[in-house]
Amino acid sequence: MSASRSARKSNSPKQPAAIIGAGIGGIATAVRLALAGHKVTVFEAQESFGGKMHQLVLPGGYRFDGGPSLFTLPHLVDELFRLAGREPKEHFRYQRLDPITQYFFPDGTQLTAWADEEKFAQEVEQKLGVPAPEVLQFLKRSRLAYDATADTFLQKSLHKARTYLSADVLKALAALPRLGLTSTMHQRHTAAFPQEPRLVQLFDRFATYNGSDPYQAPATLSMIPHLEHGLGAFYPEGGIYAIAESLVKLAEELGVQFRYNEPVEEILTAAGRVTGLRTTQEVYDFGLVVSNMDVVPTYRRLLHKEPAPERTLRQPRSSSALIFYWGIGQRFPQLGVHNIFFSEDYKREFDAIFQEKTIAADPTVYVNITSGHTPTDAPEGHENWFVMVNVPHDQGQDWPTLVARTREAVLSRVSQALGTDVGQLIRAEHVWDPPGIEARTSSFGGALYGSSSNNTMAAFLRHPNFSQQLEGLYFCGGSVHPGGGIPLCLLSARIVADLIAQ
């Protein structure tokens, strides 16, 4: 044990803790509990860690991050290394992306989202004709909304009475109506840029960052652009998978034991508290259990003898994704790490997802390419395309038909925008659809972010980070408070560790 580690680690013996699932939330919780002095065992159903944050390699040498591709708030990863007394840069490195995103509109307009807000505003003025000061004013409002609410809604448990005793929290709650509880994100963006539907579409897209619908989600979510435009988008050295990889290494150095290929089948309880776990291999005694498994199957499968919080579990799910991983036999210098090919009719697209539970004929296409930054991710002269379309979560749709139809629509859109027959360039292919996402991660219906944030009260209706019925049971990860996405999963780990410490 290093001197720094022993200095940081708690001396008092704590009860052993079990974590169900080695997703990013489970890994971060393992690090925190190990640092607090708990002996931690992580049970993972799959053969390795990461959950949605896994990686895959296709024949021909194309490496892909399987799930997340956009990385914000990197200090939340650094924080874990610092807590362990390590210099973050020696274990995990990243760079700020500039430009952040290349946007392609159906009318042929191409717009670059530069990291610098002024430069981005100038680009919008030049390409879309919206005066730069109006764009800067919008981004400023996004920052103010973020600053007014993020600490309260993302960093604290909303389900403990003591949270509401703080003056900051009461101030944030009082600010909510002003920040937009009665209008939608789309209405907010249309009011800001009435003359330019393309800019409205660009900012509406941020609703998809937590799997929501900009035509339903409250205008308070207009704070999301600040995450990317104000605080920055980042690229980890080696890709997103490096986040999970470096944190698992840290957890192992802190003594955390990872038991792969060992799914948990039941959380054992007696007299209102957790007593242990039954896995496919053994029965274990544990008084402290943290589930990183999606909260719906945690109740339905692991706690089926206990009453479930039905109202919480019935909250509408977030969107899911259909991903085509393509090894592409050519380089496209006009593309960056993040590329968006917008559809003609954004409203149609979200109606299809959230009302009709299907995929619109002409969906917006997101293409993530990491081989420009990490050359080993594709052979020389080739690229690794992670091509994603937002889709509804699985409700028994005819996925093979939807996948085949959407593949053609995607190829048509990107080929048209790039002036090349992209289908001819595909050298390797893999597809991940909502049933596949559920099968690999246990996420209910393959939803990417747990429940959606389409409802004004969504933040309060998410499952808390602790069980209200069973002592010793806690929850982390994207299906519980504060929500899905890498930063929020990392924050869920912080909240769980704080609750356990208290």
Ligand SMILES: Cc1cc2nc3c(=O)[nH]c(=O)nc-3n(C[C@H](O)[C@H](O)[C@H](O)COP(=O)(O)OP(=O)(O)OC[C@H]3O[C@@H](n4cnc5c(N)ncnc54)[C@H](O)[C@@H]3O)c2cc1C
């Ligand atoms: C295609 C896609 C794109 C995304 N894009 C982004 C993005 O750009 N930026 C971003 O921030 N976020 C993005 N996300 C969301 C982000 O990936 C997730 O919010 C986050 O990774 C979820 O982490 P988690 O801790 O909830 O665990 P999960 O990743 O859901 O992992 C849960 C783990 O628990 C294991 N498990 C489940 N049941 C059991 C059991 N019974 N016993 C043992 N183990 C079990 C699973 O095998 C899995 O390893 C994306 C997700 C996907 C799928």
